[in-house]
Amino acid sequence: MADYKKITLDGLWHNNPALVQLLGLCPLLAVTGSVVNAIGLGVASTLVLTGSNLTVSLFRHFVPESVRLPIFVMIIASFVTSIELLMQAFTYELYQILGIFIPLIVTNCAIMGRADAFACKNPVGASVLDGLMMGLGFTIVLMILGAMREVLGLGTLFADMQLLFGPMAENWKITLIDDYSGFLFAILPPGAFVGMGLLIAVKNIVDARLEERRKARKPKPDGGGSRRVRVTGSIN
Amino acid sequence: MALIRSSSPHLRRAGSTASLMRLLLVATLPGLAAMTFFFGWGTLLQVVWAMLLALGFEAAVMKMRGRPASFYLRDYSALVTAVLLGLAVPPFAPWWLMVVGIFVAIVIAKHLYGGMGNNPFNPAMVAYALLLISFPVDMTRWTAPFVLQGEDGWHILGFMDTFKLIFGAIEHSTLDAFTSATPLDELRHRGGLTTEEAFRNSTVLANGVGAWHAVSAAYFMGGVFLLYRKVFTWHTPVAVLGSLAVLSTLFYMFSPDTYADPFFHLTMGATMLGAFFIATDPVTAATSNRGKIYYGIGIGLLIFIIRTWGSYPDAVAFAVLLMNLCAPFIDQYTQPRTYGHAKPKRGQKEST
Numbered sequence: 001m002a003d004y005k006k007i008t009l010d011g012l013w014h015n016n017p018a019l020v021q022l023l024g025l026c027p028l029l030a031v032t033g034s035v036v037n038a039i040g041l042g043v044a045s046t047l048v049l050t051g052s053n054l055t056v057s058l059f060r061h062f063v064p065e066s067v068r069l070p071i072f073v074m075i076i077a078s079f080v081t082s083i084e085l086l087m088q089a090f091t092y093e094l095y096q097i098l099g100i101f102i103p104l105i106v107t108n109c110a111i112m113g114r115a116d117a118f119a120c121k122n123p124v125g126a127s128v129l130d131g132l133m134m135g136l137g138f139t140i141v142l143m144i145l146g147a148m149r150e151v152l153g154l155g156t157l158f159a160d161m162q163l164l165f166g167p168m169a170e171n172w173k174i175t176l177i178d179d180y181s182g183f184l185f186a187i188l189p190p191g192a193f194v195g196m197g198l199l200i201a202v203k204n205i206v207d208a209r210l211e212e213r214r215k216a217r218k219p220k221p222d223g224g225g226s227r228r229v230r231v232t233g234s235i236n
Numbered sequence: 237m238a239l240i241r242s243s244s245p246h247l248r249r250a251g252s253t254a255s256l257m258r259l260l261l262v263a264t265l266p267g268l269a270a271m272t273f274f275f276g277w278g279t280l281l282q283v284v285w286a287m288l289l290a291l292g293f294e295a296a297v298m299k300m301r302g303r304p305a306s307f308y309l310r311d312y313s314a315l316v317t318a319v320l321l322g323l324a325v326p327p328f329a330p331w332w333l334m335v336v337g338i339f340v341a342i343v344i345a346k347h348l349y350g351g352m353g354n355n356p357f358n359p360a361m362v363a364y365a366l367l368l369i370s371f372p373v374d375m376t377r378w379t380a381p382f383v384l385q386g387e388d389g390w391h392i393l394g395f396m397d398t399f400k401l402i403f404g405a406i407e408h409s410t411l412d413a414f415t416s417a418t419p420l421d422e423l424r425h426r427g428g429l430t431t432e433e434a435f436r437n438s439t440v441l442a443n444g445v446g447a448w449h450a451v452s453a454a455y456f457m458g459g460v461f462l463l464y465r466k467v468f469t470w471h472t473p474v475a476v477l478g479s480l481a482v483l484s485t486l487f488y489m490f491s492p493d494t495y496a497d498p499f500f501h502l503t504m505g506a507t508m509l510g511a512f513f514i515a516t517d518p519v520t521a522a523t524s525n526r527g528k529i530y531y532g533i534g535i536g537l538l539i540f541i542i543r544t545w546g547s548y549p550d551a552v553a554f555a556v557l558l559m560n561l562c563a564p565f566i567d568q569y570t571q572p573r574t575y576g577h578a579k580p581k582r583g584q585k586e587s588t
Contacts, residue, residue, distance in 0.1 A: 181371070183336075183370050183371075184369060184370040184371070184372075185366050185369060185370040186370075188369065190366075194344065197348075
């Protein structure tokens with residue numbers, strides 16, 4: 001029985017593909033210049049990840065160990081191709097902006113990593129949830145980074161959202177600073193690296209605080225004396 | 237008679253970071269004076285503004301890191317960073333440019349890497365490079381030397397006007413009367429002219445270079461003073477200037493119409509400031525004497541290469557940053573032999 005709560009928390013926080021596993025950094029750093037790009041790539045990656053996890057998990061008993069990687073790549077590539085065609089059909093401008101990074105989802109290590117580390121060893125339900133949560137975790141980080149860089153670099157937030165959400169999103173754009181001359185560094189790749197580093201630092205700070213609070217809440221049972229050995233129950 | 241009875245090194249007086257940094261600040265004074273004389277009050281205002289910001293950011297970060305702020309503020313290292321950046325930005329740069337620059341230098345390039353002594357890159361140069369790629373318009377609008385300002389020259393912008401200009405009380409569009417390209421820029425964008433024609437046609441190259449010569453001479457004086465006080469050894473500055481001179485001489489001899497003469501390279505832009513004040517930073521440079529020479533040669537070569545074929549106004553910041561990156565590598569391969577140990581044989585990793 002898979003622990004669905006743990007899978008969810010792992011994907012979103014404890015084992016977040018972007019912040020902890022540091023996988024898929026290439027698209028993460030390249031396209032997070034604005035929120036709309038980030039959401040576009042995040043949603044595409046999530047769909048591919050969920051689909052590939054589902055398929056890999058379904059076929060996990062039929063795939064020989066020695067050729068599993070080429071087979072995974074083929075499964076992932078077929079999903080990426082469908083996503084690419086879908087984006088071409090429905091969000092053509094965004095597809096053009098994201099350019100090469102849509103086909104490059106094939107090489108996103110996060111997807112390959114989840115297929116090999118999780119989906120090929122776990123039942124279908126757990127694998128789909130894992131794919132969805134990992135993808136969501138990835139997308140959230142993309143969005144935060146995209147928002148940071150868009151605000152710093154262009155002084156706006158949610159610009160050009162109509163590319164993804166259609167005409168109703170025409171006026172979602174928030175101009176935070178009028179007459180902003182732009183901070184090119186935030187838009188360029190080095191800004192992405194610095195922003196990513198800061199995000200990881202924030203996550204580590206939050207983790208350290210949580211750990212501290214957990215320790216404070218649960219004082220040692222023996223007052224720090226001899227340690228009791230657990231002889232019953234299971235250790236989590 | 238009191239004899240020294242301690243083991244070596246027999247230093248006569250205790251050196252401290254603060255005293256070195258104070259000497260460095262003193263040595264920048266001639267350069268600062270020359271810049272103020274030729275380019276107006278802007279440079280002085282930028283340096284003072286940068287120092288105030290640096291102290292503020294340093295104190296704030298120290299408070300956040302839970303360290304004693306006053307102890308670290310008294311080592312003057314933040315002030316040196318501030319002065320270097322203040323001298324490097326254009327004199328009429330708007331005030332917020334310095335805020336961004338000092339924030340990047342002190343908070344990101346220095347303290348995020350672990351603070352004083354742990355930063356792999358020269359903080360002032362990180363800030364300068366970041367400002368240059370982020371705000372190219374503001375960072376390349378250099379002030380004209382006073383001989384080129386106004387109609388008959390000698391019309392320098394007053395202190396209060398400069399203050400208002402930097403802090404946004406006057407529109408920046410009035411600035412054009414007081415700015416011009418730097419000689420390096422002018423020479424790069426000379427179109428199809430030969431070097432000699434460019435020098436004849438351009439007022440900046442014909443009349444404006446004198447100011448830069450004087451500024452470079454002032455920095456040179458400051459650098460020699462530091463050498464005399466043994467703040468750093470001769471290796472780095474000599475290697476920087478030497479390699480730049482050799483390379484530019486070679487190219488100048490090969491084609492005097494295409495390339496600038498070596499004297500131009502040595503005295504224009506930030507060459508002298510870079511060779512004596514920036515490349516010699518003990519934290520980010522190579523450590524051993526032989527390493528310093530390789531490090532300096534690398535900077536000199538990169539300055540020439542980026543100036544000649546690159547697209548940025550000057551190359552010192554990028555050259556120093558690139559060589560900062562190589563410094564640990566150079567250190568590993570130029571480790572001096574311990575006294576009494578045999579020289580390792582060629583091709584072997586280490587002697588046993």
